[in-house]
Amino acid sequence: MYLNNHLGEAVRIASIPILLLAMAGSALAQEMPDPVSFSLISVSDSVQAGTPFTMVVRAEIEEGWYLYSIDNHPDDGPIPTRFEPARDSLLITGPILESPPRVKYDPNFGVELGLHSGEAYFEIPLAIHPELNGEHLIGTEVRFQACDDISCLAPTHIQVSSVVAFLPAGEDIYTGFPEGGSTPQLFHVFLLMAIALVLILIFRRRATFRSDR
Numbered sequence: 001m002y003l004n005n006h007l008g009e010a011v012r013i014a015s016i017p018i019l020l021l022a023m024a025g026s027a028l029a030q031e032m033p034d035p036v037s038f039s040l041i042s043v044s045d046s047v048q049a050g051t052p053f054t055m056v057v058r059a060e061i062e063e064g065w066y067l068y069s070i071d072n073h074p075d076d077g078p079i080p081t082r083f084e085p086a087r088d089s090l091l092i093t094g095p096i097l098e099s100p101p102r103v104k105y106d107p108n109f110g111v112e113l114g115l116h117s118g119e120a121y122f123e124i125p126l127a128i129h130p131e132l133n134g135e136h137l138i139g140t141e142v143r144f145q146a147c148d149d150i151s152c153l154a155p156t157h158i159q160v161s162s163v164v165a166f167l168p169a170g171e172d173i174y175t176g177f178p179e180g181g182s183t184p185q186l187f188h189v190f191l192l193m194a195i196a197l198v199l200i201l202i203f204r205r206r207a208t209f210r211s212d213r
Contacts, residue, residue: 035065046165050130050173069101069114077109130169
């Protein structure tokens with residue numbers, strides 16, 4: 001009984017730092033500003049596989065904050081807004097267009113930069129591999145940084161996506177897909193499974209060898 005009481009007390013004492021850390025993390029998350037939100041406002045419900053289509057993303061920016069243009073040079077300071085396909089079988093087929101940024105002197109970095117305030121729109125040309133048919137969740141990974149006139153938040157990223165029905169490929173097929181298969185993600189999965197199977201066989205053989213000794 002004495003041992004059980006002391007073990008229980010030790011567990012309660014040990015859990016206090018964990019609880020305090022969790023509370024501090026929750027409070028920090030609530031205080032951290034989140035001045036930019038992205039949403040997908042336009043994409044076709046159905047597209048022929050392999051045919052280029054356009055996704056339009058809107059950024060809503062709180063008053064006093066800025067989102068940086070895709071055309072800013074990374075060496076100028078803040079990271080430019082970037083869009084990447086959210087899956088291997090999806091490609092960006094051309095230049096991304098953005099609503100006209102305002103060129104302004106940024107006191108945080110001491111240079112003139114293209115930036116957006118209020119809201120911004122981005123048109124992203126995409127195509128999915130012609131061999132993929134049916135409904136697929138497609139989207140883009142957005143990497144961005146937000147600043148006000150005196151400070152900047154750390155670069156972050158989010159994903160915006162939507163379900164699109166892809167019809168059998170027609171004649172207007174984007175030719176920039178890499179050769180050697182339409183589903184590189186599945187290839188990666190099978191490769192990892194094969195590596196895992198080899199490791200399991202190696203460990204079993206070692207265990208059998210040790211037990212025989």
